[in-house]
Amino acid sequence: MDITTLCYMEKDGKYLMLHRIKKKNDINEGKWIAPGGHCENGESPDDCVKREVMEETGIKLNSVRFRGIVTFYSKAIADNRNDLYEDEAENPLSKDITDYMCLFTSDDFDLSGAVDENGQLMDCNEGVLDWILKDDLTKLDLWKGDLIFLDLIKNPQQPFFSLKLTYEGDVLTEAVLDGKLIDLNTI
Numbered sequence: 001m002d003i004t005t006l007c008y009m010e011k012d013g014k015y016l017m018l019h020r021i022k023k024k025n026d027i028n029e030g031k032w033i034a035p036g037g038h039c040e041n042g043e044s045p046d047d048c049v050k051r052e053v054m055e056e057t058g059i060k061l062n063s064v065r066f067r068g069i070v071t072f073y074s075k076a077i078a079d080n081r082n083d084l085y086e087d088e089a090e091n092p093l094s095k096d097i098t099d100y101m102c103l104f105t106s107d108d109f110d111l112s113g114a115v116d117e118n119g120q121l122m123d124c125n126e127g128v129l130d131w132i133l134k135d136d137l138t139k140l141d142l143w144k145g146d147l148i149f150l151d152l153i154k155n156p157q158q159p160f161f162s163l164k165l166t167y168e169g170d171v172l173t174e175a176v177l178d179g180k181l182i183d184l185n186t187i
Contacts, residue, residue: 001097005049006036007064007104008153014131017140018056023126032132035059036101037138045102047108057129058114058122061106067153068161070101070145075168105153147187152177 005075009016018035020028037052039045050061074097114122121129132140145165152158166174175182 002099003011003039003045003048004036004099004101005039005045005051005052005104006034006101007049007061007106008011008034009053009059009061009109009152010107011131014133015131015137016057016059016126016129017137018124018129020127022124026126030141032137033146035037035129045104049102052114056124056126060110060113061108062110063108064104064106066102066160067105067158068103068149068163070103070149071162071164072099072101072145073097073164073166074099075166103149103153106144144184144187145175148175148177148182177187
């Protein structure tokens, strides 16, 4: 079980998104996600998100807002889990995986270390960074469950939430928000 972070940084009605196309054996390969990553020993989620965003983008987060916790339950499916989690090398195809993701937003950050002299975003070793209009996010190749929490965080008054997303391979099979089942046909 891992604890990860994700931060949606907002500027001018856009979120900074990462198109994951460079990293080998990436469970998010080809998807668009926000910057973030795995917590290291001794890190709080706040520490982790600030470090991961800096490593992936060069952006220094001045402040963040912890919006919710997302439980990802991935049911093992043969031929879809190879090499995705190196620490499960014994038999990764036979294991279900549960990860907890701490979801953050921020509109208070320093871009000075993230852009070149022309104001263009620096290169990222995990994919391509781009500022995407919030209204255009649904046009991207996103995980279906991301649409649920993106809808939640667009409301600044949304209270802290707990969301459980169950996947079988790439298919979202169940979503539960604050203990209540979500009808997947409405997503």
